[in-house]
Amino acid sequence: MTSIASPLDSKQMDSKQNGPALDRDAFRAALMAKGAYYHIHHPYQVDMAQGRSTPEQIRGWVANRFYYQINIPQKDAALLANCPDAATRRRWVQRLLDHDGYQENGGGIEAWLTLGEAVGMTREELWSQEHVLPGVRFAVDAYLNFVRRADWREGAISSLTELFAPEIHQSRLESWPQHYPWIDAAGYGYFRKRLNEARRDVDHGLEVALDICTNYQAQQRALDILQFKLDVLWSMLDAMSMAYQLGRPPYHSVTDERVYHRGLA
Numbered sequence: 001m002t003s004i005a006s007p008l009d010s011k012q013m014d015s016k017q018n019g020p021a022l023d024r025d026a027f028r029a030a031l032m033a034k035g036a037y038y039h040i041h042h043p044y045q046v047d048m049a050q051g052r053s054t055p056e057q058i059r060g061w062v063a064n065r066f067y068y069q070i071n072i073p074q075k076d077a078a079l080l081a082n083c084p085d086a087a088t089r090r091r092w093v094q095r096l097l098d099h100d101g102y103q104e105n106g107g108g109i110e111a112w113l114t115l116g117e118a119v120g121m122t123r124e125e126l127w128s129q130e131h132v133l134p135g136v137r138f139a140v141d142a143y144l145n146f147v148r149r150a151d152w153r154e155g156a157i158s159s160l161t162e163l164f165a166p167e168i169h170q171s172r173l174e175s176w177p178q179h180y181p182w183i184d185a186a187g188y189g190y191f192r193k194r195l196n197e198a199r200r201d202v203d204h205g206l207e208v209a210l211d212i213c214t215n216y217q218a219q220q221r222a223l224d225i226l227q228f229k230l231d232v233l234w235s236m237l238d239a240m241s242m243a244y245q246l247g248r249p250p251y252h253s254v255t256d257e258r259v260y261h262r263g264l265a
C-alpha cells in the first residue's frame with residue numbers, strides 16, 4: 001500500500017506501450033548489460049586504477065565521494081520511510097547500520113574518514129564539505145531526492161548499480177597499493193568492508209526488481225531508473241575531471257579563489 005504512483009504498478013499500464021515481457025533470466029541479463037555504463041569505465045576512475053592519478057586527484061575524489069557516503073544512509077532512511085512492508089524494512093535497515101555503524105562497529109562513514117586520513121586529509125576537512133563540487137552535490141542530491149519521492153520499489157531498483165560495485169572495490173584493493181605507496185594501508189578498510197555488504201545488498205535489490213518487474217513497461221521503467229543512477233555516478237566524475245584533471249573548477253575563468261558553497265538547506 002503506497003500513495004505514490006509508480007509505473008511498476010500494473011494498473012498504471014498503458015496497453016498501447018506494452019511489448020513482450022522479458023523472462024526472469026533475460027531481464028536479469030538486461031540489467032547486467034547496463035554495467036557497460038558503470039563508472040568503472042569513466043576516465044577518472046580508469047586513471048586512478050592505472051596509477052596515473054596525482055595525490056590531489058585522489059584527494060579530490062575521496063573528499064567529493066564523502067558527500068555520496070554521508071547521503072547514502074539518508075537515502076536508505078527515505079526508502080524505509082516510504083516502505084509499508086515490515087519484512088522489507090527489517091532487511092533494508094541493515095544498510096543504515098552498515099554506513100552509520102552501531103555499538104562498537106564504526107560503520108562505513110567512519111571507514112571513509114579513515115580513508116581520508118590515509119590519503120592525507122583531516123576529518124574536519126571532509127566534514128566541512130569545502131571540496132565538494134557543485135556538480136557532485138547536484139548529482140548526489142538528485143539521487144536522494146529521487147528516492148525520497150519514489151515508490152520504495154523504485155528506490156530499491158535505483159540502488160542496483162551496486163551490482164557492479166564489488167568489482168570496482170576489488171580492483172582498488174588490488175591496484176592502489178601498488179600504484180600509490182604513499183597511501184596508508186589503513187585506508188583500504190572501506191573497500192574491503194563493502195565487498196560483502198554490496199553483494200548482500202544486490203541480492204535483495206535484485207530480488208525486488210525481478211519479482212516486481214514482470215511486464216514490459218515495468219521492466220523498461222527499471223532499466224530507465226538504473227540508467228538514471230548510472231548518470232548520477234558518471235556525472236560526479238565528470239565534475240571531478242573538470243576540476244582536478246582539466247584545471248577547470250567552477251568559476252576558474254573569473255577568479256583563482258575556490259567558490260564552493262554548501263548547497264541550500
Ligand SMILES: O=C(O)c1cc(C(=O)O)c2c(n1)C(=O)C(=O)c1cc(C(=O)O)[nH]c1-2
Nearest residue numbers: 072158159160161162164165168169194233
Ligand atoms: O565505490 C564505488 O564505486 C561505489 C559505487 C556505488 C554504487 O554503485 O552506487 C556504491 C558504493 N561504492 C558504496 O560504497 C556504497 O555504499 C553504495 C550504496 C549504494 C546505493 O545506491 O545504495 N551505492 C553504493
